Amino acid sequence: MTDSLPHVVNVKNQWLFDQVEVEFPTPESLRGRTVYQSLWERSSVSSFIPADKTSKIDSQDIYLVDFHRLTVMFSLLQATRADNEQDQNDLVEFFTQIIFSEPCRLYVGFYQATPVAAAIVTEFEGQLLVSDIVIKSPQVHGSKEEFVTSVISKLNGERSIESKVYIEL
Secondary structure, eight states, X not given: OOTTOOHHHHHHHHHHHHTTOSSSOOHHHHHHHHHHHHHHHTOOEEEOOOOSOOOSSOGGGEEEOOXXXXXXXXXXXXXXXXXXXXXXXXXXXXXXXXXXXXXXXXXXXXXXXXXXXXXXXXXXXXXEEEEEEEESOHHHHOOHHHHHHHHHHHHXXXXXXXXXXXXXX
């Protein structure tokens, strides 16, 4: 990653890293944060303009994570980003520690009643970042960019998005 990241990326990372800054964090959640940091260091951020083509995951099948069961689904999808079982388990522990708060919101996308996609949406000072995008099977459910377009469509259905949009891949 470069030093010229949009500020919203740093806001998201600080929010996420702070999730385990509690009185008694579990060793697994701390290891999970380390795994997450190494995954993040391999990512890139760019401006994003939604395409005409959305994913096979309809915007009506994308849900805000606002209760524990969806948090677990989100965490299990995020864990698929790791290469080995230990790192996957640690990522699950890290992500299930999340306390729902601004400026970040978690989303899970469903296809035929099965959770198949996840992303974090961070909105801060006129910038919107869609990050930590996971698609269970891109061949079946569409690309990450198509899913982001569906997420943006969902957000536009709730309110008008006037922020500059970035995508983290």
